[in-house]
Amino acid sequence: xNLRLGNLLSPFxxxxxxxxxxxxxxxLLLYLPVSAQPGVNVSYTEALFTSxxxxxxxxxxxxxxxxxxxxxxxxxxxxxxxxxxxGVMTLGTFVWMxxxxxxxLSQRMLIMVDQNQIAFSGLVSLMRGILLVxxxxxxxxxxxxxxxxxxxxxxxxxxxxxxxxxxLSAFTNAGFDVTGESLIPFADDYFVQLVNILLxxxxxxxxxxxxxxxxxxxxKDRSFRFSLFTKVTTATYFIVFAIGVIGLxxxxxxxxxxxxxxxxxxxxxxxxxxxxxxxxxATMDVSQLTLASxxxxxxxxxxxxxxxxxxxxxxxTTLAVMFLTIKSFAMGRRDVKVFGREIHEEDxxxxxxxxxAFVVGLFLAIILVxxxxxxxxxxxxxxxxEVSSAFGTCGLSMGITSSLTLPSKITLxxxxxxxxxxxxxxxxxxxxxxKQSRYKYPTERIIIG
Amino acid sequence: xNLRLGNLLSPFxxxxxxxxxxxxxxxLLLYLPVSAQPGVNVSYTEALFTSxxxxxxxxxxxxxxxxxxxxxxxxxxxxxxxxxxxGVMTLGTFVWMxxxxxxxLSQRMLIMVDQNQIAFSGLVSLMRGILLVxxxxxxxxxxxxxxxxxxxxxxxxxxxxxxxxxxLSAFTNAGFDVTGESLIPFADDYFVQLVNILLxxxxxxxxxxxxxxxxxxxxKDRSFRFSLFTKVTTATYFIVFAIGVIGLxxxxxxxxxxxxxxxxxxxxxxxxxxxxxxxxxATMDVSQLTLASxxxxxxxxxxxxxxxxxxxxxxxTTLAVMFLTIKSFAMGRRDVKVFGREIHEEDxxxxxxxxxAFVVGLFLAIILVxxxxxxxxxxxxxxxxEVSSAFGTCGLSMGITSSLTLPSKITLxxxxxxxxxxxxxxxxxxxxxxKQSRYKYPTERIIIG
Ligand SMILES: [K+]
Ligand SMILES: [K+]
Numbered sequence: 001x002n003l004r005l006g007n008l009l010s011p012f013x014x015x016x017x018x019x020x021x022x023x024x025x026x027x028l029l030l031y032l033p034v035s036a037q038p039g040v041n042v043s044y045t046e047a048l049f050t051s052x053x054x055x056x057x058x059x060x061x062x063x064x065x066x067x068x069x070x071x072x073x074x075x076x077x078x079x080x081x082x083x084x085x086x087g088v089m090t091l092g093t094f095v096w097m098x099x100x101x102x103x104x105l106s107q108r109m110l111i112m113v114d115q116n117q118i119a120f121s122g123l124v125s126l127m128r129g130i131l132l133v134x135x136x137x138x139x140x141x142x143x144x145x146x147x148x149x150x151x152x153x154x155x156x157x158x159x160x161x162x163x164x165x166x167x168l169s170a171f172t173n174a175g176f177d178v179t180g181e182s183l184i185p186f187a188d189d190y191f192v193q194l195v196n197i198l199l200x201x202x203x204x205x206x207x208x209x210x211x212x213x214x215x216x217x218x219x220k221d222r223s224f225r226f227s228l229f230t231k232v233t234t235a236t237y238f239i240v241f242a243i244g245v246i247g248l249x250x251x252x253x254x255x256x257x258x259x260x261x262x263x264x265x266x267x268x269x270x271x272x273x274x275x276x277x278x279x280x281x282a283t284m285d286v287s288q289l290t291l292a293s294x295x296x297x298x299x300x301x302x303x304x305x306x307x308x309x310x311x312x313x314x315x316x317t318t319l320a321v322m323f324l325t326i327k328s329f330a331m332g333r334r335d336v337k338v339f340g341r342e343i344h345e346e347d348x349x350x351x352x353x354x355x356x357a358f359v360v361g362l363f364l365a366i367i368l369v370x371x372x373x374x375x376x377x378x379x380x381x382x383x384x385x386e387v388s389s390a391f392g393t394c395g396l397s398m399g400i401t402s403s404l405t406l407p408s409k410i411t412l413x414x415x416x417x418x419x420x421x422x423x424x425x426x427x428x429x430x431x432x433x434x435k436q437s438r439y440k441y442p443t444e445r446i447i448i449g
Numbered sequence: 450x451n452l453r454l455g456n457l458l459s460p461f462x463x464x465x466x467x468x469x470x471x472x473x474x475x476x477l478l479l480y481l482p483v484s485a486q487p488g489v490n491v492s493y494t495e496a497l498f499t500s501x502x503x504x505x506x507x508x509x510x511x512x513x514x515x516x517x518x519x520x521x522x523x524x525x526x527x528x529x530x531x532x533x534x535x536g537v538m539t540l541g542t543f544v545w546m547x548x549x550x551x552x553x554l555s556q557r558m559l560i561m562v563d564q565n566q567i568a569f570s571g572l573v574s575l576m577r578g579i580l581l582v583x584x585x586x587x588x589x590x591x592x593x594x595x596x597x598x599x600x601x602x603x604x605x606x607x608x609x610x611x612x613x614x615x616x617l618s619a620f621t622n623a624g625f626d627v628t629g630e631s632l633i634p635f636a637d638d639y640f641v642q643l644v645n646i647l648l649x650x651x652x653x654x655x656x657x658x659x660x661x662x663x664x665x666x667x668x669k670d671r672s673f674r675f676s677l678f679t680k681v682t683t684a685t686y687f688i689v690f691a692i693g694v695i696g697l698x699x700x701x702x703x704x705x706x707x708x709x710x711x712x713x714x715x716x717x718x719x720x721x722x723x724x725x726x727x728x729x730x731a732t733m734d735v736s737q738l739t740l741a742s743x744x745x746x747x748x749x750x751x752x753x754x755x756x757x758x759x760x761x762x763x764x765x766t767t768l769a770v771m772f773l774t775i776k777s778f779a780m781g782r783r784d785v786k787v788f789g790r791e792i793h794e795e796d797x798x799x800x801x802x803x804x805x806a807f808v809v810g811l812f813l814a815i816i817l818v819x820x821x822x823x824x825x826x827x828x829x830x831x832x833x834x835e836v837s838s839a840f841g842t843c844g845l846s847m848g849i850t851s852s853l854t855l856p857s858k859i860t861l862x863x864x865x866x867x868x869x870x871x872x873x874x875x876x877x878x879x880x881x882x883x884k885q886s887r888y889k890y891p892t893e894r895i896i897i898g
Contacts, residue, residue, distance in 0.1 A: 206896075208896070227893070228893040229893075229896055233896075250820075251820055255823070290819075290820070290823055291819040291823070291829060292816050292817075292819040292820035292823065295812075295815060295816045295819055295829075296816055299812055299816070307896040307897065308896055315897070317896060317897050318897055321897065322801075322805040322809075323805075325798070325801060325802055325805065326802055326805055326806055326809075326876065329798075329802050329876055330876045330879045335890075337890050340890055341890050341891060341892065341893040342890045342891065342892040342893070343892070344892050344893070345794070347897050348798065348801065349774070349778075349797070349801075350897040351801070351897050352771075352774060352797070352798075352800070352801035352804070353774060353775055353778050354897060355801070355804060355805060355808070356771040356772075356774065356775055356804060357775055359804070359808060360771075360775075363744075363748055366744060367741050367744045367745055367748070368741075370739075370740040370741040370744055371699075371700055371739070371741035374704070374739055374740070374741065379829070380740060380744075380828070380829045380830045380833075381829045384829075424897060427775065427778055427779045430779045441784075441786050441789055441790050441791045442790060442791065443790065443791040443792070443793050444676070444677040444678075444790040444791070444793070446676075446677055446678040446681055446682075446766050446770075446792070446793075446796055447657070447678055447682075447756040447757055447766060448756065448764070448766050448767055448770065448796050448799035448800050448803060448873060
């Protein structure tokens with residue numbers, strides 16, 4: 001192993017260490033007595049778990065935020081969410097930028113890697129664009145929700161406070177709440193739900209898609225062409241969303257939905273399908289759903305959102321490449337085509353790696369937590385749900401997180417970190433520089449499957 | 450779609466249809482009144498399930514074989530197992546061979562495909578070799594077990610009958626039993642367990658490995674080189690076996706194993722690790738194990754045995770390629786090397802397809818069965834276990850199979866069929882001839898993970 005500094009500080013390692021550093025920093029801030037409500041004692045484990053959950057924009061909690069944290073605590077939490085959502089590196093570089101320093105190439109590379117971009121070009125303007133779009137969406141969301149909340153809350157301050165935190169939490173797909181019970185109070189308010197769904201979409205669809213949409217509407221000539229990435233990820237995102245809505249309705253129409261009006265059934269399905277794809281907000285107690293729905297939601301949480309978004313999971317493009325590869329193979333083709341383009345062999349291999357590592361990690365985590373919780377005899381479904389939620393940085397919960405043992409909580413924190421960094425970046429952070437093999441071995445075929 | 454006969458009758462389709470035909474044929478034979486014990490009524494669903502389970506050498510049962518089937522029924526069952534284990538096509542061609550007819554190339558291709566072989570050469574001698582080795586192992590196993598059983602059973606006939614069926618069931622990894630309670634009566638007889646473990650190994654390690662071992666011992670010069678396939682599959686098979694033994698011991702030492710002697714703990718671990726990899730025989734009621742062990746056993750059943758063996762699962766080589774690819778990626782290498790050879794890019798792609806299709810199929814099946822069994826409120830663990838067992842053609846059971854609803858039973862039958870045929874062959878059977886693309890699209894990179 002080469003231990004020179006240049007190797008140790010590969011861009012991916014810096015990103016992973018930045019996330020870890022941010023998680024520990026905010027754990028200390030959230031552990032400060034001033035962060036807690038008067039009379040509430042926050043243990044360091046609780047502070048660390050909350051911080052990891054916030055920086056990874058997951059939203060799993062071991063405490064009730066509104067009952068536990070003071071105004072200062074909520075402010076730290078919001079800062080951690082904003083930092084995690086927009087990306088530690090992106091924000092750091094933004095600070096660099098506004099300080100007026102020229103960004104060196106090595107720094108640009110960091111952002112490229114964090115937002116998972118492939119092309120170097122226009123990086124600085126891309127950064128600025130991301131931040132502007134993100135802040136604009138959050139501010140509009142805060143104003144819309146805050147104004148609407150005037151009829152819900154006693155004071156204008158409380159309404160806009162709830163609106164601002166809600167918009168931040170929805171757009172960054174963080175899934176935290178200061179209402180004390182997520183969006184359950186709005187279970188019959190379809191306007192609030194629609195705004196939240198749109199904010200979740202905006203965060204989860206991926207920054208490159210937002211930037212291309214902006215470019216599309218800004219460009220005057222009609223020759224603007226969306227990238228293959230935007231087409232694949234958007235199509236996959238909404239196809240899975242639609243399957244989610246239909247699936248949940250089928251599994252619940254004779255169960256939890258029994259006796260509900262059609263629009264209530266529709267909105268529970270819409271909201272749960274949207275929120276499972278990394279949002280983490282809830283309009284109902286999900287543990288009331290059938291076993292099939294809970295498994296289905298776990299699958300949606302594992303699939304997750306777009307790459308280069310605030311969401312997690314194996315990501316849409318991995319799922320798309322999986323299905324396209326199976327389809328090509330079943331049709332007797334060697335190449336994988338979609339939208340008039342061919343998927344690069346290296347991207348297929350990355351998808352294989354992400355899927356393999358995710359499946360192995362998920363299985364290991366479920367078995368480990370089952371072993372750690374042996375004495376508490378938790379239901380397997382709750383364990384699978386919580387692990388999927390952590391690894392997919394979703395934050396939906398069947399309510400067992402706070403009662404887990406410490407080793408299980410550590411497992412969930414590890415999953416949230418890796419889930420937020422992304423498996424490709426995480427594996428990249430382990431490795432040194434790409435090695436060109438100095439010698440080649442002969443290739444020999446083996447039997448597969 | 451081209452509907453000419455040549456296309457419809459692609460080798461892979463013939464194989465899939467042969468398995469299906471064999472399953473229906475034996476379902477009729479097992480449905481005959483003469484097959485049942487006097488006074489026992491076998492429903493057609495039970496006969497079909499038993500037949501599918503036997504031809505796919507899975508071993509899941511909805512009836513107790515020894516209490517349900519007459520001597521004729523057991524004979525049909527044994528025939529179905531033998532046919533499934535050695536391969537419908539292999540046996541068919543053997544018949545062809547002994548009838549003295551020259552085997553046309555198109556027939557040879559069928560066997561190649563069924564046993565998943567890549568090289569054409571020496572196919573007929575390979576066939577003969579497979580059959581001879583298989584029969585020899587079964588006969589030796591039957592003689593050893595039968596002779597040993599003389600002290601267990603009242604008559605020599607019963608002892609050798611039990612020995613012959615036991616050896617057949619163990620070597621083909623069928624997992625059926627005529628004792629009425631699998632190998633539970635031999636829970637303290639380590640000799641019987643060892644013989645069974647060795648027979649399970651012999652069947653699950655793959656016919657190419659057995660043939661190479663035979664060639665190795667037959668060859669006089671010391672330059673004999675084992676193929677990459679044999680090295681990879683054997684190493685993976687036994688590494689996973691060892692991990693299985695250790696894992697089960699860790700998960701059970703303070704639970705089910707509590708108070709057992711060290712050798713009893715060792716043999717429960719050895720046997721369960723071996724039998725989960727497609728064997729399906731049991732020396733204990735597995736539903737007594739902890740949640741962690743049951744999940745771990747499910748993982749072992751999903752991993753399964755070698756390709757071109759009597760076992761199922763994603764197979765050892767898929768697992769090996771998964772881990773080798775992750776390792777290469779994490780180490781910054783593009784090529785995947787092992788044992789001084791390079792894994793072919795196409796084999797890596799096949800591994801990706803097998804993993805993707807298996808994960809999707811497994812998840813779908815678990816959700817479907819959960820939905821079908823909604824009213825019966827079965828435990829999720831039992832559903833996951835039974836589905837993994839069917840898809841991996843393992844046959845271990847937590848005892849719920851017979852109480853499942855018809856749609857769930859049909860789901861399990863489909864899984865057993867696809868699991869036995871293998872995902873690569875199954876997908877090949879869908880497709881027509883390999884199509885050379887007439888045009889190429891430009892390649893465009895996307896963001897993965
Ligand atoms: K989230
Ligand atoms: K079996």
